[in-house]
Amino acid sequence: MTDATSENAPYAFVRTETLQQESAPLSVAGPLAWIRGNLFSSPLNAILTLLCVWLVIDTVPGMVRFYILDAVWSGTNRDACLADKVGRPVGACWAYIADRTQYFIYGSYPVAERWRVNIVFVMFALGVVWLLWNKMPLKKVGLFFFFVILPASAFILLLGGPRAESFLRFLIIVTFALAVLHLVLSFVPGLMKYWVGEGQLAVEEAMPAWKRFYRPKRLILLSLVVFGLIAVLADSIGLPRVDTGLWGGMTVTFLIAAVGIVFSLPLGVILALGRRSKLPIIQLLSVIFIEFVRGVPLITVLFMANTMLPLFVPQEYSPDRLLRPLIGVALFAAAYMAEVIRGGLQAMPKGQYEGAMSLGLGYWQMMRLIILPQALRIVIPGIVNTFIGLFKDTTLVTIVGIFDFLRTIEATLVDPTWATPTTRATGYAFAAIFYFLCCWGMSRYSISVEKRLAAGQRR
Amino acid sequence: MSNPQQERAKASLFYDPKIRGYVYQAALVAVVVFLIWSAASNAIENLRAQKIASGFGFWHNAAGFDINQKLIPFSASGGSTYGDAFIVGLLNTLLVAGLGIVLATFLGFFVGVARLSNNWVISKLAMIYVEVIRNIPLLLQLFFWYNAVLKPLPNPRDSIKLPTGALLNNRGLYVPDPQLGPGGSLIVWTFLIGIVASIIFRAWARKQQEATGKQYPIGLVALGLIIVLPLLVYFATGRPVSFIYPELAGFNLRGGIQIFPEFVALLVGLTTYTAGFIAEVVRAGILAVSRGQSEAAHALGLRSGPTLKLVIIPQAMRVIIPPLTSNYLNLTKNSSLAVAIGYPDLVQVFTGTVLNQTGQAVEVVAITMAVYLTISLVTSLFMNIYNKRMALVER
Numbered sequence: 007m008t009d010a011t012s013e014n015a016p017y018a019f020v021r022t023e024t025l026q027q028e029s030a031p032l033s034v035a036g037p038l039a040w041i042r043g044n045l046f047s048s049p050l051n052a053i054l055t056l057l058c059v060w061l062v063i064d065t066v067p068g069m070v071r072f073y074i075l076d077a078v079w080s081g082t083n084r085d086a087c088l089a090d091k092v093g094r095p096v097g098a099c100w101a102y103i104a105d106r107t108q109y110f111i112y113g114s115y116p117v118a119e120r121w122r123v124n125i126v127f128v129m130f131a132l133g134v135v136w137l138l139w140n141k142m143p144l145k146k147v148g149l150f151f152f153f154v155i156l157p158a159s160a161f162i163l164l165l166g167g168p169r170a171e172s173f174l175r176f177l178i179i180v181t182f183a184l185a186v187l188h189l190v191l192s193f194v195p196g197l198m199k200y201w202v203g204e205g206q207l208a209v210e211e212a213m214p215a216w217k218r219f220y221r222p223k224r225l226i227l228l229s230l231v232v233f234g235l236i237a238v239l240a241d242s243i244g245l246p247r248v249d250t251g252l253w254g255g256m257t258v259t260f261l262i263a264a265v266g267i268v269f270s271l272p273l274g275v276i277l278a279l280g281r282r283s284k285l286p287i288i289q290l291l292s293v294i295f296i297e298f299v300r301g302v303p304l305i306t307v308l309f310m311a312n313t314m315l316p317l318f319v320p321q322e323y324s325p326d327r328l329l330r331p332l333i334g335v336a337l338f339a340a341a342y343m344a345e346v347i348r349g350g351l352q353a354m355p356k357g358q359y360e361g362a363m364s365l366g367l368g369y370w371q372m373m374r375l376i377i378l379p380q381a382l383r384i385v386i387p388g389i390v391n392t393f394i395g396l397f398k399d400t401t402l403v404t405i406v407g408i409f410d411f412l413r414t415i416e417a418t419l420v421d422p423t424w425a426t427p428t429t430r431a432t433g434y435a436f437a438a439i440f441y442f443l444c445c446w447g448m449s450r451y452s453i454s455v456e457k458r459l460a461a462g463q464r465r
Numbered sequence: 466m467s468n469p470q471q472e473r474a475k476a477s478l479f480y481d482p483k484i485r486g487y488v489y490q491a492a493l494v495a496v497v498v499f500l501i502w503s504a505a506s507n508a509i510e511n512l513r514a515q516k517i518a519s520g521f522g523f524w525h526n527a528a529g530f531d532i533n534q535k536l537i538p539f540s541a542s543g544g545s546t547y548g549d550a551f552i553v554g555l556l557n558t559l560l561v562a563g564l565g566i567v568l569a570t571f572l573g574f575f576v577g578v579a580r581l582s583n584n585w586v587i588s589k590l591a592m593i594y595v596e597v598i599r600n601i602p603l604l605l606q607l608f609f610w611y612n613a614v615l616k617p618l619p620n621p622r623d624s625i626k627l628p629t630g631a632l633l634n635n636r637g638l639y640v641p642d643p644q645l646g647p648g649g650s651l652i653v654w655t656f657l658i659g660i661v662a663s664i665i666f667r668a669w670a671r672k673q674q675e676a677t678g679k680q681y682p683i684g685l686v687a688l689g690l691i692i693v694l695p696l697l698v699y700f701a702t703g704r705p706v707s708f709i710y711p712e713l714a715g716f717n718l719r720g721g722i723q724i725f726p727e728f729v730a731l732l733v734g735l736t737t738y739t740a741g742f743i744a745e746v747v748r749a750g751i752l753a754v755s756r757g758q759s760e761a762a763h764a765l766g767l768r769s770g771p772t773l774k775l776v777i778i779p780q781a782m783r784v785i786i787p788p789l790t791s792n793y794l795n796l797t798k799n800s801s802l803a804v805a806i807g808y809p810d811l812v813q814v815f816t817g818t819v820l821n822q823t824g825q826a827v828e829v830v831a832i833t834m835a836v837y838l839t840i841s842l843v844t845s846l847f848m849n850i851y852n853k854r855m856a857l858v859e860r
Binding site for chain 1: 486489493497507508510511514583584585586590596600601609612798802805827837838841842
């Protein structure tokens, strides 16, 4: 090493400006290093990588060719998808899906009445977005809409006929009576103490009357509007009865899933509370129900609903063929939901219970106002997961003869109009895409909720 | 409620939580008893109206149907009863569930570890596998395996010839049927003794390692005992095993062992489906082991293989076992989907055929449910015992 001092300055080279920063050598950074580190870090890894790459090259181009490049996109019958008729190798027969879409969505629901299904679909979508999208206002109204108004409206709209209409009339009378009752109570302050609790009385009385009427009664107004609209529809266009035997396709799949969630959630809450109850008989019965249902396959529950339910009720009340699996699925899902909710209840710190009790709240008030809102919030991902399972399990109603989405696909596969060598592969791919998108979307949602809820834990 | 005496003095009987509790429970019991009573009385009436017998008398009646896959002799002409059909179905369920559990565990562990691999291609492929498999209903997958993969295979006349003389066609997989000649049973015995001996050796080697720190080549010794030794006996006794090869006779194949496509479809479907879930369980378990553990192992000079085997997996198992148990139970319960593709499991044979023939819905469904409940309870019992053995013991 040479000293760069003043004596030997002429021989020394002293750099005066800073060097430009160089990029890291290729062996440490950049695509090559990435490839080396991530793909060929050891001989074993290299072999595995090559094997996987070979697997991908072996399968993916074939699938792309079959499902996209060679696929047939339009046509009216099987001739469009036969190789010798078209004169080229034929892949997936999407023309068959396009031709049968209506059947896949509505099943055998009469064509003239399908607008009713569409209204239910729109309401369902509205309810789902309302509840699941974080930024939507009035979540409680949304809950009421999804869990009370939607089921009632869907029943009336989908079934139709005199029975549904009398049910609608009954609902309208009830909501109207509630509205009148409330009107009277809001404008006659002397009666209010029978309606509002002691603690709230002062707050309520301080408000102007119209506000008093408007504030908590959105639910009644909402029900009146929705039921009124349905009544107008029924009156002007008419809702002839569509027998449940004609329902099918995605309608039924969504119906079963929705009934499953609408009934299993409250039932699950009750069962979970029962399981954690201090009263031994209530606890025992809850445990027996939950463990029994969780210990048997859904199929046997469906068989039981299908064959035994009609035996257990008087002949004249024998449940509808579609109703039986609905009951089975709801009970089955309730047991799983109960365990998820129990997890949430167990995660509540004891201080929350003690705090609620120290405020003088009774059991139900404590649960409704303090414990359940927090517990349910924690287990939203678990609830969504249970729901994904439930959604996949709706396919099992196929086995007891209900025409759900999967069954409609199976049914079209044996139909000679579209019987080609590639129809089956196309139909299954379509079903797989449908279920995948639904379930994957839900699981993404549950992950995003999990992240949002964990925001408080992040540092 | 710090002073119960005072409390009781103030509150009326109506507000006493104890009394209320009794009232609630009595009301619940009354409702449940009423429901059961009315259901039972309705059922009796309905059954009488439909002229269906009740009771378990049908158990010994002759079954008028045949089952293709059976582990015990069963035939309609041979005077087999509904009870025999039940046992055939139960054994088939246990067979497919047991095999499925073993295969799904292997595949699931492999995929779960692969998802955490630092090899980008492998981890991404594992991720795609898990996402696709878990988000598609099992029933659809079974239809796919059965109707789209196995059904389009050629008919017996132009079977696909596999190495070792096995034939594959749309009636299933036909493998050569081994026949033991004189001295052949010796091979089987050697094989069994080899398994027992290697288990004993493994226990002994573990104990030795704990006492002295010396490691023994367990894998190699087991390989020698289980595979090489029977092979030696095989040659020493003059190769007494002969095979009956499947061959075409008329429109069907004769000879060999037939493995039915329904069985294969169900097994493949259950295995791949459950493996997707097990992979996630395994991944979560491995991620639950703190990073410091693997860093410490590396610092001790362990390579990544032994680190995984000796440090990570044993600790991860504590997290893995409980959800793994539920997955085993789910697999067993899901095997009931066999009914959709016609594999003669318990549900298909008993709740399907027997129920249709006898009409005794209550008894048949009750028996089926009781069986699944028993399987569930027994499995969780064993897994809980295993879990207790593996659980972290803290001072």
